[in-house]
Amino acid sequence: MPKTPRPCPICRKPRSEDFAPFCSQRCRDRDLAQWFGDGYSVAGRPALPEEIAAEVTGAHEQD
Secondary structure, three states: OOOHHHHOOOOOOOOHHHHHOOHHHHHHHHHHHHHHHHOOOOOOOOHHHHHHHHHHHOOOOOO
């Protein structure tokens, strides 16, 4: 049984090889805007500012 291609996750049109998993640059940009605008999120508690700073600087505090 052949596997049917999955549609674009934004507009449900057929995917494009050039923009996979999206159908176009527009849908790719819309998805990126969702991440930047807090439309999507990763489950878990928010990171503390100290944790972010340690990650950026490469310093890891020991408990």
